[in-house]
Amino acid sequence: MKIQDKRPKRKFPAEKLSFNVRSIQVIITLSFTLLTILIVLLVSIMLYNKFTRTAEENASLNIQQIIQQVNYHLELYVKGMQDIYEVVEEQINQTADIDRPILREQLNTLLQTREDLVSVGLFTPEGQLILDIPNVDMRRNTQLRQQSWYETALEQPKKLSFSAPHIQNLYKGKYTWVVSLSRMIQYKDRGELKQGILLVDVNFRTIDELSRKVSLGKKGYAYIIDDLGNIVYHPQQQLIYAGLKYENLESVLEYSFRSYMDNSTGEPRFITVRTVEPIGWKIVGVAYLDEIVTTKKDLNQFIFWFLVVVIAVVVVLSIFVSAKISQPLRRLERSVKIVSEGDFSTPIHVGGAYEVEQLSKRFNFMLHRIRQLMDQIIHEQEAKRKSELDVLQAQINPHFLYNTLNSVIRLAERGKKEEVTTTITSLSKFFRISLSKGKNTITLEEELEHVRHYLIIQTIRYKNKFKYTIECEEEALNCTTLKLILQPIVENAIYHGLEQMVDEGWIHIRAFIQNERLIITVADNGLGMSTQVMEQLLSGHIRHTGGSGVGVKNVNERIRLLYGKAYGLSFESEQEVGTKVTIILPVIPFNMENQERGMS
Amino acid sequence: MRRVSLFKSSLLIVLSTVLVSCTGSGATLHESSTIRRVDMIVKMNHGDFWKTVKMGAEVAAKEYNVDLKFKGPQNENDIEGQIQLMDESIKGKADAIILSASDYMKLAQVTDRAAFYKIPVISMDSEVASARVKSFVGTNNYEAGQMAAERLVMLTGEQGRIGVMNFVKGSKNGDEREEGFMDYIARYPDVRVVSVEYCESDEQIARTLTRKMVAEHPEMNGIVALNEVASIGTAEEIQKLGIGGRVKVIAFDSPDKVMELLQEGIVQATVIQNPFNNGYLAVQQAVKAIEGDDIQERVDTHTKMIDLDNMLWPENQKLLFPFVR
Numbered sequence: 027m028k029i030q031d032k033r034p035k036r037k038f039p040a041e042k043l044s045f046n047v048r049s050i051q052v053i054i055t056l057s058f059t060l061l062t063i064l065i066v067l068l069v070s071i072m073l074y075n076k077f078t079r080t081a082e083e084n085a086s087l088n089i090q091q092i093i094q095q096v097n098y099h100l101e102l103y104v105k106g107m108q109d110i111y112e113v114v115e116e117q118i119n120q121t122a123d124i125d126r127p128i129l130r131e132q133l134n135t136l137l138q139t140r141e142d143l144v145s146v147g148l149f150t151p152e153g154q155l156i157l158d159i160p161n162v163d164m165r166r167n168t169q170l171r172q173q174s175w176y177e178t179a180l181e182q183p184k185k186l187s188f189s190a191p192h193i194q195n196l197y198k199g200k201y202t203w204v205v206s207l208s209r210m211i212q213y214k215d216r217g218e219l220k221q222g223i224l225l226v227d228v229n230f231r232t233i234d235e236l237s238r239k240v241s242l243g244k245k246g247y248a249y250i251i252d253d254l255g256n257i258v259y260h261p262q263q264q265l266i267y268a269g270l271k272y273e274n275l276e277s278v279l280e281y282s283f284r285s286y287m288d289n290s291t292g293e294p295r296f297i298t299v300r301t302v303e304p305i306g307w308k309i310v311g312v313a314y315l316d317e318i319v320t321t322k323k324d325l326n327q328f329i330f331w332f333l334v335v336v337i338a339v340v341v342v343l344s345i346f347v348s349a350k351i352s353q354p355l356r357r358l359e360r361s362v363k364i365v366s367e368g369d370f371s372t373p374i375h376v377g378g379a380y381e382v383e384q385l386s387k388r389f390n391f392m393l394h395r396i397r398q399l400m401d402q403i404i405h406e407q408e409a410k411r412k413s414e415l416d417v418l419q420a421q422i423n424p425h426f427l428y429n430t431l432n433s434v435i436r437l438a439e440r441g442k443k444e445e446v447t448t449t450i451t452s453l454s455k456f457f458r459i460s461l462s463k464g465k466n467t468i469t470l471e472e473e474l475e476h477v478r479h480y481l482i483i484q485t486i487r488y489k490n491k492f493k494y495t496i497e498c499e500e501e502a503l504n505c506t507t508l509k510l511i512l513q514p515i516v517e518n519a520i521y522h523g524l525e526q527m528v529d530e531g532w533i534h535i536r537a538f539i540q541n542e543r544l545i546i547t548v549a550d551n552g553l554g555m556s557t558q559v560m561e562q563l564l565s566g567h568i569r570h571t572g573g574s575g576v577g578v579k580n581v582n583e584r585i586r587l588l589y590g591k592a593y594g595l596s597f598e599s600e601q602e603v604g605t606k607v608t609i610i611l612p613v614i615p616f617n618m619e620n621q622e623r624g625m626s
Numbered sequence: 627m628r629r630v631s632l633f634k635s636s637l638l639i640v641l642s643t644v645l646v647s648c649t650g651s652g653a654t655l656h657e658s659s660t661i662r663r664v665d666m667i668v669k670m671n672h673g674d675f676w677k678t679v680k681m682g683a684e685v686a687a688k689e690y691n692v693d694l695k696f697k698g699p700q701n702e703n704d705i706e707g708q709i710q711l712m713d714e715s716i717k718g719k720a721d722a723i724i725l726s727a728s729d730y731m732k733l734a735q736v737t738d739r740a741a742f743y744k745i746p747v748i749s750m751d752s753e754v755a756s757a758r759v760k761s762f763v764g765t766n767n768y769e770a771g772q773m774a775a776e777r778l779v780m781l782t783g784e785q786g787r788i789g790v791m792n793f794v795k796g797s798k799n800g801d802e803r804e805e806g807f808m809d810y811i812a813r814y815p816d817v818r819v820v821s822v823e824y825c826e827s828d829e830q831i832a833r834t835l836t837r838k839m840v841a842e843h844p845e846m847n848g849i850v851a852l853n854e855v856a857s858i859g860t861a862e863e864i865q866k867l868g869i870g871g872r873v874k875v876i877a878f879d880s881p882d883k884v885m886e887l888l889q890e891g892i893v894q895a896t897v898i899q900n901p902f903n904n905g906y907l908a909v910q911q912a913v914k915a916i917e918g919d920d921i922q923e924r925v926d927t928h929t930k931m932i933d934l935d936n937m938l939w940p941e942n943q944k945l946l947f948p949f950v951r
Contacts, residue, residue, distance in 0.1 A: 167889045167934050191950075193943050195889060201882050203950040234950040245689055256940060262685055264902040264948070267941035268928070 050355065051348040058344035059337065066336050070329045077325050085313070089242055090285055090298050093311035096240055096248060097300040103232060104188070104304050110136070111186060111207045111226050114146055118224065124148070124157055124215050133159040144194060144204050144227040148213065151180060156213075156222055162197040170196060175206035179223040183210030188305040190256045191230040203230040234259055237309075243317030253306035255279055278310050287315070354378020358386055370397050412466075412587065433487040449486050452479040462509060466588075469616045470537055470544070471503045477512040477535065484520055492524045492531035492550075499538045506614040507544070508588060511581045515548045515595075515607050518563070518578055523552020523605055539613055543593075546609040554601040564595070585611065663693045664912045665715040666724040666905070667708060669752070671698035674881060675854060675901050678948040679751070682905030683724075690913045695720070702827060705729045712736040715745075722746045722912035724763075727754035730798040746915035750908040751901075752799050760915045763908040763925040765899045767799045770929040771806025774850050774876045777895050777931055781874040782848035784814050789839045790822040791832060791851040791860045800824075803852045803878070820846055825856050832859025833866075840867060847873055854879035857896065861887045880932065880946045888934060895933040902948055903927040 046052065114133065121129040137143050137159055148157040153171045155164060170176055178187040189206040204227040211224045233250070237259040240248035250258035255275050257263055265271035274290035282301040287294060298311040316323075354377055361374040370393060376386040430453055437446045459476040462468055474496055481494045516533060524531035537546045555563070563578045582595045589612050599605040666683055668676050680696050687694035697715075699707030705728050715723050716739060723740055725747055727733040734755040740747050741758030751764045779786060790807065792800045804822070811817050820843040825832035832855065840846065840863075849864070851857040857877035861884060864870050870892035877884045877896040887893040904927050914921045936942055 165886070165889045166891060169934070169938060173938070190940070192940070193938070193947050195938070198886070200951075201885060201947050203947065231950050244691065263944050264682065264900065265685070265906060267944060268900060268903050270903065270906070 050352040051345070054348035054351065055341065055344040058347070059340050062340040063333070063337060066333055070333065074325055074329060081325075086285060086296055086298075089246075089296060089311050089313050092240060092242065093248065093298045093300050093309060096236060096311075097302060097309050099236055100233065100250075100302045100307070100309060101304065103236070104302060107142075107188075107205070107207060107226075107228050108186065108304065110140060110143060110228075111209075111224075114226055115209075115211050115224060118148065118157075118211065118213050122214050122217065124213050130157070130159065130161070142229045142232055144202050144229050145197060145225075146227075147196065147225040148211075149176070149223045149225065151210070151221060151223060156215075158197070160197075162199055164196055165198055168196050173206075175208035175225055176223065179208040179210050179225075183221075185209065188252075188307075190252050190258055191233070194227050202227075203234070204228060205230050205233070237261075240311065242311055242313035245317055246311070246313035248309060248311045249273070250302075250307050250309050251275060251278065253308075258307055278308060282308065351379060354382040354386075358382060358389070361386075362389065365393060370400070408587065429487060430483055437486070445486055449483055452482040455479045456483065460510065466508065467506045467616075468509045469503065470498065470505045470507045470546075473507050473509060473512055474498055474503075474535070474537065476509070477516055480513050480516060481533070484516075488520075488525075491527075492520070492533060494533040494535070496535045497537070502537045502539050502544055504616050505539075505544050505611070506616045507546075507611055508581075508584055511585065511609060512546065512548065514578050514581050515609070519548060519550040519552060519605060519607075522555065522559075523550045527552060542613055544611040544613050546611070547606055548609075549604060549606040551604040554603055554605055555597070555599040556601065557599075560597045560599060563597070581609075585609070661691055661693050662721045662913060662916050663695070663718075664722045664724060664909060664916075665695045665697060665718070665720040666726075666750075666908070667711045667715065668696070668698040668726045668750075669702045669708070669728045671696075671700065673854075674949070675879060678901035679726075679905035679908075681948060682902035682907075683909045684905075685902075686906045686909035686913075690909065692909060692913060694909065699728075702728060705732050709733060709736045712740065716740050716743055719743075720745060721916045722748065724748045724750050724908045724912055725754060726751040727798075728752070730796070731755050746912065748908050748912045748915060751899075751904055752797075761911045761921045761923055761925060763911055764904055764927060765799075765929050766926050767802035768806035768809075770878075770897050770899070771803035771808075771852075772810040773806075773929060773931055774803070774852075774878070774897050775807045775810035777933075778848045778850055778874060778876045779811070779814055779817055781876075781894055782817070784816050786814075786817045786848050787820050787843060787846045788817065789820055789836075789843065789846050789849040791835065791839075791849060791856045792822060792824050793827045793853040793856050795824045800852055807850060807852075825859060827853065827855045829855050829859040829862075832856045833863040836860045836863040837867070840864075840869065840873070848876070849873055850876045852878050854881055854884075857881070857893070858883050861893045865890065865892045885937070885946060888932070888937065891934075895931050898930050898932055898945055900927045900930075900945060902945075 113136065117129060117132050117136075118124070133146055137146065146157070146159040147155065149155055149170070153176065158164070173189075173192070175187065175189040178185075178189070186207060186209045189208070191203050191205050194200075194202045194204045194206075207226045207228065208223055210221055212219055213222050214220070237248055237250060238261065242248065247261045249260040252258050257266065260266060260273070262271050266273060272291060274288060277286070277288070278297070278299050281299055284297075284299045286297055288297045289295075294315040296311075296313045296315055298313075300309050300311075301307070302309060357375055357378070361372070364372060365374075373393065374386050374390050376383055376390065378386075430449065434446055434449050437449065456476060456479040459468070459472055459479070462472065478496055481496075485492065485494070512535065516535070519533055524533070532551055534549045535546070536549075537544070539545070564582055565579060578595065585594045593610050593612060596608045596610070597605065598608070664687070666680070668679060670676055676698060683694055683696065686692065695715075697711045699711065701707070708728050709732070712723065712725065712733070713736060716736075723745055725733065725737065727737075727749060730753060737747050737749075737754050737756040738758050741756070746760045747754075747756070747758065749759045749762045749764075753759075753762055753764075778788060782788065788811065790804060792804050794800055808819065811819055821839045823835040823839060825835055832851070836849070836859065839849070849860060851860040857875075857879060858881060861875050861877055864873055864875055865887060870887075870890070875887075875893045877888075877893045878898075880896055880898050884893055884896055888896060907925050907927060911921050911925060930942070930945065932942055932946060937946060
């Protein structure tokens with residue numbers, strides 16, 4: 027039993043390791059996973075597209091708003107500058123004489139109240155200084171006639187022009203970055219109306235700071251150009267001048283209000299152009315796409331991990347589910363395998379999914395049927411053999427009948443009427459018990475009676491060459507025994523033990539119950555047997571022709587078939603001393619039921 | 627039973643890996659936008675030149691996602707202080723160091739030390755005597771000297787008598803400028819360099835030396851000052867002596883005072899470098915060095931000759947006056 031137990035266990039790891047692509051578990055796991063990945067991917071792509079589009083839209087809107095805000099501030103500031111210019115101009119206009127100190131005072135006050143205001147200057151169209159606030163020495167080599175504010179004032183005398191930011195190099199003291207406002211105006215010099223160029227320099231600092239503060243992502247920035255494309259403000263102005271940076275101004279100059287994508291620098295950038303209306307400056311917001319759409323990156327990350335988690339969960343789940351499905355099947359398979367190896371006694375475990383359970387049940391049912399059929403076959407086989415034996419049993423050796431009848435004839439010839447009667451009576455009784463209505467089992471009493479009649483016939487035949495005794499315990503008499511078990515043994519004792527003896531022989535038959543077993547001994551004082559002969563007797567090799575036809579072997583076999591291997595014959599023999607045969611049977615009181623069982 | 631435990635354990639493994647990977651996602655997120663720490667150690671923590679360098683460096687830092695630390699001793703001569711700052715940066719495990727060495731030789735050792743700790747060193751503006759420096763970003767001083775000489779010869783004619791006001795003897799930059807200047811002058815046999823002086827980067831000394839030079843060589847009709855401080859001292863002294871215009875002055879760098887004197891006609895021209903680009907390109911090179919990209923051994927930030935004619939060109943205005951105040 028142990029060996030059988032170990033077998034499947036040892037095979038188990040090998041089974042687990044062998045990866046069968048067609049196994050249910052693999053098929054389910056793979057298809058589950060593939061399907062889920064497909065669905066998740068689809069959903070992710072859709073979500074991703076949707077999200078990124080919204081994020082991009084939001085980002086661009088946001089940037090446009092920022093730039094719009096800056097633009098708004100700039101416009102306000104420029105308007106403020108214009109207002110100051112108007113104030114200065116008005117004051118100059120109102121003054122009858124340009125040299126009057128009151129004007130200088132007024133303008134000085136104005137300059138002090140407005141921090142941004144750097145200087146005010148009035149020049150003749152030839153470039154001669156007429157009035158300057160604050161009153162500082164002019165520098166030499168100012169080249170003012172080449173400066174843009176001077177040139178535009180001459181070219182467009184009516185229009186208030188804003189210069190690009192530049193260094194104020196007119197007055198001694200500081201070099202300041204300024205935006206110059208200039209126009210041709212009229213002033214009175216000692217009552218005389220003259221034309222002059224009024225220059226108001228405004229510190230560039232405010233615009234610089236305003237622009238510098240614009241932050242569009244980490245790298246993004248804003249720059250300002252004037253209507254000619256000159257850089258007003260650019261955080262990387264020097265790099266552009268050095269040729270290390272490049273700004274695609276053409277597309278910026280074309281439009282006054284626009285948002286678009288630019289790829290001219292190699293990196294995708296989102297450009298927003300707004301125009302500062304009064305002066306035609308353009309404020310340009312530059313945002314790097316990879317920065318403003320940070321959500322894209324986050325989303326990528328999220329979707330990636332989402333996929334990983336989903337796949338992991340699905341794999342785990344499908345492994346679990348498929349194992350749940352395939353495990354009972356495998357168990358069933360293993361059980362079937364055990365059955366196929368010949369073990370019909372272990373029932374199959376019933377469990378798992380409904381189908382598998384049903385399958386197991388049906389299989390168990392089938393197994394049960396097979397077992398039944400097998401039992402039946404064994405039974406039938408046994409019955410067949412028994413009937414064969416019965417037939418054998420029924421065969422009475424004609425020799426015995428012939429010998430007996432011969433002796434009867436001889437007795438009759440000699441006129442021994444009484445002995446003839448005894449012999450015939452015994453023969454008649456002998457046969458009656460032999461047949462005993464076809465029954466297989468009889469009481470010990472009957473069996474003993476049977477052998478007694480046989481012995482009577484034989485003693486007459488052998489002219490009292492031997493004697494016999496039959497003893498039986500009272501309680502043993504009613505015990506069940508197979509019929510025709512003693513006669514072959516006695517026959518054997520006579521033919522092999524007593525026949526050739528010179529002295530008078532004897533046969534003792536005893537029946538008694540010992541240790542809950544019925545024991546019948548047949549002892550004689552015949553020639554005895556060699557062990558070889560005894561073995562041959564039990565194996566059926568010796569069959570004497572004069573006997574009843576039922577061999578000793580037959581007796582042994584019949585006992586064992588009916589009662590089991592614990593019962594049967596045993597011999598004890600010594601040459602020239604005698605033989606003792608012991609029959610061991612179970613103690614079964616004779617009744618109708620036993621009789622039936624014996625019949626079947 | 628064994629099967630079930632096997633299954634359970636595999637489930638556990640999968641779940642735990644998922645969990646671990648989820649928590650790990652934070653780390654990978656930061657990796658894509660690593661902040662690189664670059665320390666910039668300059669000769670002095672004040673002065674317009676270095677402020678402009680810083681401005682350029684900051685623009686690059688913003689562009690390349692760099693955490694920039696700008697450091698410098700109080701004084702340009704404080705070599706010990708600069709070495710200390712280098713050691714600090716090495717200890718602080720900066721990803722890269724940009725060094726503008728006050729002394730060519732004395733900062734070599736600490737530079738090697740930084741290289742030993744696998745910190746790439748970019749030298750900027752002034753070189754250092756170490757072979758471990760990844761790249762030099764700065765002016766070609768020899769060419770700058772030649773440029774100054776060319777203009778001065780043009781101004782003084784081929785019979786010029788020229789004085790040279792260098793700043794520190796042994797300073798790499800000064801030496802190179804002087805060498806370039808001298809090599810160019812040597813082409814003109816009749817042009818003489820009558821005097822070479824070193825003002826120790828001190829305005830006052832520069833004034834004294836100029837006075838001395840003028841007194842000793844009255845025939846001198848041209849003078850070149852090889853750095854900012856020397857330029858201010860020399861030009862102001864020339865103006866004070868009232869010989870402005872007769873003695874032509876070529877200056878270096880563009881402090882307001884020099885620009886003023888340029889407009890006054892005392893200084894005829896000034897050679898300017900591009901500190902903004904120095905700072906910008908140095909940081910750019912540092913980032914490349916951190917990333918392990920190939921970097922140029924020398925990055926030349928060009929010099930320019932500024933005179934009255936071109937000083938108001940927009941691109942020069944920005945170079946001359948980098949700050950909006």
